Amino acid sequence: MPDTTTAYDPARALELLRAGCGRPGQPAEDAQFREGQEEAIAHIVEGRGRLLVVQRTGWGKSFVYFVATKLLREAGCGPTLLVSPLLALMRNQIEAAGRMGVRAETINSANEGEWDAVEAAAERGEVDVLLVSPERLANERFVARMLGGPFAESALLVIDEAHCISDWGHDFRPHYRLVQRLLPRLSGDLRLLATTATANDRVMADLDDVLGPGLTTMRGGLARGSLKLQTITLRNQAERLAWLAENVARVxxxxxxxxxxxxxxxxxxxWLRTRGLRAVAYTADSGDDRPRLEAALLNNEIDALVATTALGMGYDKPDLAFVFHYQLPGSVVAYYQQVGRAGRALAAAHGVLLSGDEDRDILEFFIRSAFPSKDEVAGLVAALEEAPAGLSTVSLQQRLNQSGGRITKALQLLSLESPAPVVKEGTRWQLTAAELGEDFWERAERLTALREDELEQMEAYLALESGHMAFLIEALDGDPSEVTEPDVEPLPESVDPGLVQDAVDFLRRSALVIEPRKMWPAGGLSEYGLSGRIAADDQVREGRALGVWGDAGWGRAIKDGKEVDGAFAPELIEACFEMYGAWAPDPAPQWVTAVPSLRHPTLVRDFAAALAERIGVPFVEALEVARDHPPQAEMENQVHRARNVDGAFAPFPSRVLEGPVLLVDDLVDSRWTLTVSAFCLRSAGSGPVLPLSLAVRWSD
Structure with a gap:
C-alpha cells in the first residue's frame, strides 16, 4: 500500500511554485496554481494512490512533479525517477526545478560522458530527480546500479508523455513497453504519476491496464479557444512553399x-530565407545546435523554426503565433499535440494544415515500415541460427538483403518481447531459447489497421470547411461543446501565381551535392579486389544533382523522361548546363562519359552526349556493362547495393582520356554505381572524376 504519512503543506507548495515561475533569486510573487495543479500535487505527496494527469500542453505538468518531489525530499523521502522521451526539450523545466532547489540530473544518449558522474552523485544522495529516456530501462548496467541502488527506495516514479505506453506510442518510443516491467522492481510505497497532454478513451484504457491498480485520473478540457484552425489542400510543393512565404510574413x-x-x-x-524571412531547420540531425535553435525561437530571434517531429513534446513557448503543417500528420493525436503548441498565452493564434499529393505516400511508407514482415524476421532468425556467437547489425546486412534501419528496428522490437527471442551482448545479437509468440503478429496487424484508420481520420479532418477544433476534441473523446473560436480572420487559401513560379524556380535551381564515398563496404568487393578505405586517387569527386526524383522542381520532368517518354527533354539539358555553370567544378572536365545500362542503353548516353556538346567538350563511351545485375532499387542496404555492382562495369581502356571527366547518370541513390564507375575510369588512366546526376533518391 502507498505510504500516507507525508502531509501536504500548501504554503510551502505555493512558495516553490513562485520560485520556479520567477527568475533566479526573484520569485514570481503573484503566481498561482492553475486549476487542478495543487490537487494533483497534494494527491501525490499524501500518497493517495497512482495518478494520471491529462492536461493540455502548457498547463504546467512539470510543476506538479517538481513541486511534489521537493516536498517529498523535505519530508525525508527518497528521490524521484522520471522517464521522459524527449529530455533534450526539457531544459526550461529543469531550470525552473533548479530555482525551486530541486537537484535534477539527466542520463540520456546526448550526455554519455556525464553518466558516471551523475550516477555517483545519485549514490551520494545528491540527486532529487533523475530524468532518463525510456531506452535506459533496457540497459542492464543502469538497472543494476540505479534501480538496485539509490532508486530502489524511490518515493515517486513519473512517466512523462505517458500515452507512449499505449499502442499509440509504439512507433515513437517502443521502449515504453518496459515501464510495466519496471514497476515491480521499485519500492512498495512508490507513488506513481503519469502525465500526458493527449489521451482518448482507448489510450486511457491502455494506461489503466498498465499503471493500475487504483489509477486515479485528473483530466482537463481539451478545447483551445485561442486557436484558429484551417485546412488547405495545395497539391504540389511549389504552391505550398508560396503559401508559407506569404503567410509566415503575414502573421x-x-x-x-x-x-x-x-x-x-x-x-x-x-526557401523562406530566400524570401527574406529568418527561418532555420530543426531535425534529428541538428544535434548540439538544438538548444541554440530552441532559444532563438523562444526569444523571437527567428520568424519560423521548420521542424520535423524532433521538435515535439516538451517544447514550451507560450506566445507562439502559428503552427503551420507543410504536410499531413499521420494521426489526430500527433496533430493535436503539434498544433497545440500555438497560442497558449495569446488571444489568437493560427493553426493551418496544408496538404499535397505526396502526403499519403510518405505516411503509407511509415505505416508499412512500422513492423518487420514475417519473411524479414525469418531471415534474421535463420542468420542468427547459423552464428551461435551472434552477429552485429553490419554482419546481418552482409547476409540479408534488408536495410540497416529495418534490421535494427526488427531486432529492437523482438528484444522488447517477454520473453525476448533475441538479446544483445555487446555489439552482437544472439538468439535465446524463447520463440516469438503469435501475439507479436496480432499486435502488428492491430496497430497497422489502427494507423490506417488514423490516417483516414486525418483525411476526413482535411476535408472540413469548418468545425475543426470540435472535430479534434470529439476524435480525442472530449466534449466538443466546450469549443470557442478566437475573433480573427482566417488566413487566405489562395496563393500568388508569381510567387508559385518563384518557388518552382527555387526548386529547380536548388542543386544537390553528391558527396563522395570514402570507404568500400564491409567485406569489400571481391570482383575488383577492393576493401577498406578508398584510395584518394580512386575516389569520385564531389558532384551535383539537378533535383529530387519526382518533386515539383525538375523531379517530375526527370521521372516522366525515364518512365514515360524514354528520353530526357531538351529543357533538362539546358538546366544541367546552367547548374554546371553555377557549380564551376575544379578541375574543369575535359570530356564527358555516361554510366552504361543494359535496360536503357540510349537514355543516359544520349543525354550525356547532348550535355557534352552544350558544354563544348567531347563525349566518349568509356564504360561498358561487364555483367548484368538487378536494379539497385531492389537492393535494400548499402552492402548489397555495393555488391550488386561488384564487377558490373569495366572501362574501354583505349577510349579513356587522361583529363578530368564529367561522369553522368540519371538517378543516384546509394552512390555505389558512381563510386565503382569512377574507380574503373581512374584505373584505366582517366583524370579526376566529377559526377553529375539528373536526380537523387537517397537511401540508407
Missing amino acids: DGSGIVYTLTKRDAERVAA
Whole structure:
C-alpha cells in the first residue's frame, strides 16, 4: 500500500511554485496554481494512490512533479525517477526545478560522458530527480546500479508523455513497453504519476491496464479557444512553399512549420530565407545546435523554426503565433499535440494544415515500415541460427538483403518481447531459447489497421470547411461543446501565381551535392579486389544533382523522361548546363562519359552526349556493362547495393582520356554505381572524376 504519512503543506507548495515561475533569486510573487495543479500535487505527496494527469500542453505538468518531489525530499523521502522521451526539450523545466532547489540530473544518449558522474552523485544522495529516456530501462548496467541502488527506495516514479505506453506510442518510443516491467522492481510505497497532454478513451484504457491498480485520473478540457484552425489542400510543393512565404510574413510573431521529412525541413527553411524571412531547420540531425535553435525561437530571434517531429513534446513557448503543417500528420493525436503548441498565452493564434499529393505516400511508407514482415524476421532468425556467437547489425546486412534501419528496428522490437527471442551482448545479437509468440503478429496487424484508420481520420479532418477544433476534441473523446473560436480572420487559401513560379524556380535551381564515398563496404568487393578505405586517387569527386526524383522542381520532368517518354527533354539539358555553370567544378572536365545500362542503353548516353556538346567538350563511351545485375532499387542496404555492382562495369581502356571527366547518370541513390564507375575510369588512366546526376533518391 502507498505510504500516507507525508502531509501536504500548501504554503510551502505555493512558495516553490513562485520560485520556479520567477527568475533566479526573484520569485514570481503573484503566481498561482492553475486549476487542478495543487490537487494533483497534494494527491501525490499524501500518497493517495497512482495518478494520471491529462492536461493540455502548457498547463504546467512539470510543476506538479517538481513541486511534489521537493516536498517529498523535505519530508525525508527518497528521490524521484522520471522517464521522459524527449529530455533534450526539457531544459526550461529543469531550470525552473533548479530555482525551486530541486537537484535534477539527466542520463540520456546526448550526455554519455556525464553518466558516471551523475550516477555517483545519485549514490551520494545528491540527486532529487533523475530524468532518463525510456531506452535506459533496457540497459542492464543502469538497472543494476540505479534501480538496485539509490532508486530502489524511490518515493515517486513519473512517466512523462505517458500515452507512449499505449499502442499509440509504439512507433515513437517502443521502449515504453518496459515501464510495466519496471514497476515491480521499485519500492512498495512508490507513488506513481503519469502525465500526458493527449489521451482518448482507448489510450486511457491502455494506461489503466498498465499503471493500475487504483489509477486515479485528473483530466482537463481539451478545447483551445485561442486557436484558429484551417485546412488547405495545395497539391504540389511549389504552391505550398508560396503559401508559407506569404503567410509566415503575414502573421505577427514567430512560429513553427512542421514537415514529415528532414529533407523537406531543410528545403522549406532555405526557401523562406530566400524570401527574406529568418527561418532555420530543426531535425534529428541538428544535434548540439538544438538548444541554440530552441532559444532563438523562444526569444523571437527567428520568424519560423521548420521542424520535423524532433521538435515535439516538451517544447514550451507560450506566445507562439502559428503552427503551420507543410504536410499531413499521420494521426489526430500527433496533430493535436503539434498544433497545440500555438497560442497558449495569446488571444489568437493560427493553426493551418496544408496538404499535397505526396502526403499519403510518405505516411503509407511509415505505416508499412512500422513492423518487420514475417519473411524479414525469418531471415534474421535463420542468420542468427547459423552464428551461435551472434552477429552485429553490419554482419546481418552482409547476409540479408534488408536495410540497416529495418534490421535494427526488427531486432529492437523482438528484444522488447517477454520473453525476448533475441538479446544483445555487446555489439552482437544472439538468439535465446524463447520463440516469438503469435501475439507479436496480432499486435502488428492491430496497430497497422489502427494507423490506417488514423490516417483516414486525418483525411476526413482535411476535408472540413469548418468545425475543426470540435472535430479534434470529439476524435480525442472530449466534449466538443466546450469549443470557442478566437475573433480573427482566417488566413487566405489562395496563393500568388508569381510567387508559385518563384518557388518552382527555387526548386529547380536548388542543386544537390553528391558527396563522395570514402570507404568500400564491409567485406569489400571481391570482383575488383577492393576493401577498406578508398584510395584518394580512386575516389569520385564531389558532384551535383539537378533535383529530387519526382518533386515539383525538375523531379517530375526527370521521372516522366525515364518512365514515360524514354528520353530526357531538351529543357533538362539546358538546366544541367546552367547548374554546371553555377557549380564551376575544379578541375574543369575535359570530356564527358555516361554510366552504361543494359535496360536503357540510349537514355543516359544520349543525354550525356547532348550535355557534352552544350558544354563544348567531347563525349566518349568509356564504360561498358561487364555483367548484368538487378536494379539497385531492389537492393535494400548499402552492402548489397555495393555488391550488386561488384564487377558490373569495366572501362574501354583505349577510349579513356587522361583529363578530368564529367561522369553522368540519371538517378543516384546509394552512390555505389558512381563510386565503382569512377574507380574503373581512374584505373584505366582517366583524370579526376566529377559526377553529375539528373536526380537523387537517397537511401540508407
